[in-house]
Amino acid sequence: MIPITRPTLPRFEEFEGVFREIMDSGQLTNGKYVGLLEDKMAGHLGANHIIAVSSCTLGLILTHQALKMSGEVIMPSFTFSATAHSLAWNSIKPVLTDSDPDSFNIDVELAETKINPRTSAILAVDIFGNPCDRQSLKDLAIKYGLKLVIDAAHGMGSLYGGEPLGGWGDAEVFSLSPTKVMVAGEGGLIATDDESLAFKLKKARNYGDPGNYNCEFAGLNARMSEFHAVIAIKSLEQLEENVKARNTIAEYYRESLSGIPGIKFQSIKENDRSSYKDFSLYLHEDFPLSRNDLSAKLLEKGIQTKPYFDPPIHKQTAYQPRSRSSDKLKTAEALSNNCISIPLYSHMPMSEAEYVSLTIKDIANGNLET
Numbered sequence: 280m281i282p283i284t285r286p287t288l289p290r291f292e293e294f295e296g297v298f299r300e301i302m303d304s305g306q307l308t309n310g311k312y313v314g315l316l317e318d319k320m321a322g323h324l325g326a327n328h329i330i331a332v333s334s335c336t337l338g339l340i341l342t343h344q345a346l347k348m349s350g351e352v353i354m355p356s357f358t359f360s361a362t363a364h365s366l367a368w369n370s371i372k373p374v375l376t377d378s379d380p381d382s383f384n385i386d387v388e389l390a391e392t393k394i395n396p397r398t399s400a401i402l403a404v405d406i407f408g409n410p411c412d413r414q415s416l417k418d419l420a421i422k423y424g425l426k427l428v429i430d431a432a433h434g435m436g437s438l439y440g441g442e443p444l445g446g447w448g449d450a451e452v453f454s455l456s457p458t459k460v461m462v463a464g465e466g467g468l469i470a471t472d473d474e475s476l477a478f479k480l481k482k483a484r485n486y487g488d489p490g491n492y493n494c495e496f497a498g499l500n501a502r503m504s505e506f507h508a509v510i511a512i513k514s515l516e517q518l519e520e521n522v523k524a525r526n527t528i529a530e531y532y533r534e535s536l537s538g539i540p541g542i543k544f545q546s547i548k549e550n551d552r553s554s555y556k557d558f559s560l561y562l563h564e565d566f567p568l569s570r571n572d573l574s575a576k577l578l579e580k581g582i583q584t585k586p587y588f589d590p591p592i593h594k595q596t597a598y599q600p601r602s603r604s605s606d607k608l609k610t611a612e613a614l615s616n617n618c619i620s621i622p623l624y625s626h627m628p629m630s631e632a633e634y635v636s637l638t639i640k641d642i643a644n645g646n647l648e649t
């Protein structure tokens with residue numbers, strides 16, 4: 280079976296000694312390795328302050344809380360559930376917006392039409408690692424006096440205008456969970472240039488405690504452990520190599536599958552780079568099979584796929600009933616119904632990618648003939 284993804288991990292011998300040192304020291308959390316990871320990431324990402332947390336979801340929840348976001352927040356419906364959950368945990372209403380059919384990211388012009396006096400922020404996402412249009416989103420946020428938070432869960436290793444992500448909006452939040460490109464086991468990183476926000480978030484991940492047990496607000500335990508920080512530091516050392524390997528396979532998929540009718544690829548802008556957290560085919564009516572039939576046939580041939588993201592947020596049970604049911608969210612639904620993520624991981628052998636590509640071609644051609 281060729282899996283949809285696998286974490287590319289450093290060899291155990293590389294951090295065995297450090298794990299032993301942490302165990303011997305007895306300092307399993309709030310120790311030096313989380314601080315070291317934060318320093319290294321501040322150098323790598325385009326932000327002055329990095330706050331390591333136990334997951335991207337908690338990073339988002341605490342960021343919205345610290346920014347005092349409330350009322351309504353505009354976000355795409357075509358994303359992973361955690362983007363919306365981070366708002367729900369702050370009693371904020373997600374205003375679900377349609378996506379752009381080329382970039383698969385939030386449609387910024389449509390987002391503008393949803394702004395009203397209750398709107399406090401925009402929460403954008405880098406879908407599959409394709410950087411969202413940060414400049415337009417920033418312009419919009421400034422024009423209407425809104426906060427801007429970016430769910431950059433997929434964006435570690437991506438480049439926007441040739442630069443690593445992290446420096447846009449009030450904060451960008453990354454994920455280090457095992458299906459993402461850089462892995463800690465579980466973990467997240469909040470990147471921000473706002474010193475007072477960073478200061479607040481360091482308290483927020485520690486129950487809201489400034490250090491004297493007199494909590495200033497209701498925070499959470501969202502600390503990253505020392506072990507996770509060590510794995511993340513090692514994973515950072517491999518990041519560039521891993522993202523390059525993913526881009527090589529993605530290029531191969533694009534070229535080898537381009538002759539098949541009815542397949543559209545996510546468009547990445549010329550000066551940008553996707554981390555290719557996922558590689559997704561967007562099937563159109565010219566394609567001879569439905570997405571689900573293609574997925575079933577690939578599984579028979581030992582190839583795992585995923586229907587990311589199906590259902591979209593606005594169709595999920597947790598977000599019913601929708602108050603703005605007049606909105607059709609046509610592109611989000613088309614993407615949800617017709618996108619299929621095919622296997623891609625950093626240490627994937629080219630022979631596997633060739634097998635995946637050939638098998639898709641065979642299935643498509645076979646169905647064209649019948």
Ligand SMILES: *Cc1c(COP(=O)(O)O)cnc(C)c1O
Nearest residue numbers: 334335336359361362432454456
């Ligand atoms: C994975 C993911 C998250 C959540 O990250 P965790 O670290 O697992 O909490 C949030 N947003 C998106 C878009 C994701 O894919």
